[in-house]
Amino acid sequence: MKKGLVVTAVLASSLLAQAVYAAETVQIDGSSTVFPISEAMAEEFQSEQKGNIRVTVGVSGTGGGFKKFCRGETDMTGASRPISPEEVKLCKENNVEFIELPVAMDALTVVVNPQNDWVNHLTVEELKTMWEPEAQGKVNNWNQIRESFPDRKLTLFGPGVDSGTYDYFTTAVVGKSHSSRGDYTASEDDNVLVQGVSNDRNALGFFGLAYYEENKNKLKAVPIAYKGKDPVEPSLETAGDGSYQPLTRPLYYYASKSSLENKPHVEKFAEFLLSQENTELVQEAGYVPMGDKVYQAAQRVLKEREVGTAYEGAEVGVDVVETLNRKKHY
Structure with missing residues (x-):
């Protein structure tokens, strides 16, 4: 009887390991500032997917995250500033096309x-x-x-x-x-x-x-x-109404175009990040959700696979909708 239980336990453990291994994985790294959002989104998304999709979240900092992302090592990276010209160059060298997606406002x-x-x-x-x-x-x-x-x-x-x-x-x-x-x-x-x-x-x-x-x-x-x-x-309210300046700033995700097009589970997670239904998760993480116009503009950028960045470096006091509608460069 004991031998049968041991065999059953081993089989169950093996099947569980296989299930975890077989699960599709979304790999995210990047900003420690964006990490609380990534963590909250990943937890909720994985729960909805009932273990069929895993989301791994690393914290290498914005610069460290871009290095990994532009080498093609991750599907997405969180950033507390726009991608720099040097990082754009690194992405180009490795044929990594990216899509720039704002996710929240932060009061530094x-x-x-x-x-x-x-x-x-x-x-x-x-x-x-x-x-x-x-x-x-x-x-x-x-x-x-x-x-x-x-x-x-x-x-x-x-x-x-x-x-x-x-x-x-x-x-x-x-x-x-x-x-x-x-x-x-x-x-x-x-x-x-x-x-x-x-x-x-x-x-x-x-x-x-x-x-x-x-x-x-x-x-x-x-x-x-x-x-x-x-x-x-600094507060959620003053970041949201723009009165806390000049230290209010947007937070971003950068998604690999290749991952979005070749890994349906990555696209599904990106859509989840930009869903207006998930604004509570952004707020629970301690940040200000984007307004409806921003979410709609970001969803358009994702759907149309609009590659590139609206920036040529850090900017202060930006209008996020305006940047989403800018002509991108890559």
Whole structure:
């Protein structure tokens, strides 16, 4: 009897392994900012497909994800900034045609330690003073940012240079992509940044809104004043209505045209990502769903297999519908 049970168990295990192996797979990598959306979408999609399609989600950062994607190693990649000209060139070299699909809006969030009792807002100019390349080795104390701030050490945490969040922040704040001081604690893992700021009273950092929303009890979000206007706090509402500037930005997926055309399960997942019925998943992940016009325009781009990008690098304060209707280049 025991022998029969063992044989049955082995057979069942073997059949399960075969079923998992036989399942069609969608391979996604890329941005840690987009990861919470990918994770939520993958879980819901796999549940609907009852195990017939698997979705694997990696986190290599926007830059690392593009490297894999443009080498043809993944079906899709998440990005917290548009694809760069250098990455377009890499895709071309490997004959990887791509389709650019916005999925959500994000409020890039500046945070300090909850015990920081001197910062109630910052201006974009003050952020630039902290982060510009010229600040390295020179701007080391809080009172160098504003005279009323205490003479305390300024400790900075931020994404690594492969991060799309880093690229967007430097463009919006410093005025040039990939331009910042290098003497800060960098990590591609946003949870490491959360831990760093939450453990240091003198710290300041930045990352996507979802990671702040998950850790509100450990962090304090800093309202940002832009072009002389009143400070605005980052939130789903202020990202959605466009009042939180210049740190509101679109998040993207890039889908391989070849995967879409040769793997029906990849196309099915891409359609799932752009379904207006799934806006709750975007919100649950801590981001702002796109408006109806954006979803409709993105669905058209996907259906028509409109290859290429609307960008020639990072842009600040974009109208997403307008970019979707631009002539693409590749």
